[in-house]
Amino acid sequence: MTIRVLFVCTGNICRSPMAEAVFDALVAEAGLSAQFAIDSAGTDSYHVGDAPDSRTMRILRENGIGNYRHTSRRVTRADLQQFDYVLAMDEDHEYALNSMAHNLTITAKIRRLLDYAPHMGERDVPDPYYSGAFGKVHELVLAGCRGLLAEIRREHGL
Template sequence: MNKINVLFVCMGNICRSPTAEGVFTKLIDEKGIAERFVVDSAGTHAYHVGDAPDLRAQRAARERDIDISCLRARRVSEADFETFDYILAMDDDNMSLLSQMCPSHHQHKVRLFLEFALNTQTREVPDPYYGGPAGFERVLDLIEDASIGFLSYLQEVRKLPYIASV
């Protein structure tokens, strides 16, 4: 069975993308299909390589029964464009950077994550780094919505088995 490889990307890989990794991992685990996936996150910049997610992101995720404390920041590498089937950017700036880094034959893999959101017209997951707790909650809400939409999309295009209440 070929696994579906998903990479979530933000700037520093300490707030949005590790949150997305945690939320999506929890979702596929709850649906009993985690073994069909490889899920990771990375940043377009190397500011925080090796660091754990921001404590505020960890706290907000933990309140929703998601543990991201074991994740460590890393920077997107050239190999990621070959390895991952879906490279999902949190915002337009990181999408642009990924598109510049990505070889032309892998451009189809790079997309904005919120393209998959079901209940929002927002294009970008805002960076909560310089804000308060409400920003981290908003990020979780957007990421949960997009994760559900992304999994529904994968059910259609990758012919995953039907999952009730995705």
């Protein structure tokens, strides 16, 4: 059985690709890559087809993830039917995803990533695009991804 995980932010060039890359690295480190399909997408389409922000890529490289490649895409209703876990970076994304899921039969768990890291004291991963706070975002994403993986391992006996 493949466990499908989707990370969602606004443009799919900063937060969600960072979360995808970090989660993929944690899954690989745990020796579980064969059991997962991991992706990311955005709620808006203005960056569709773009690579991740160069600052996202720099933070990933600084944290040992140098082989990540991604092309931005927009989240679809089909995604909500195909993925088991859909992780929103903030309240607006969670709202957009739940609105998109209206009248769909889905099994996906739509939650905010930081619901899996309550010890961080924040619910939203802030957008670093204008603030430049990519280091802080990585810290939050890493904590959320660790908590998410621990929860999935418990739920699936991995």
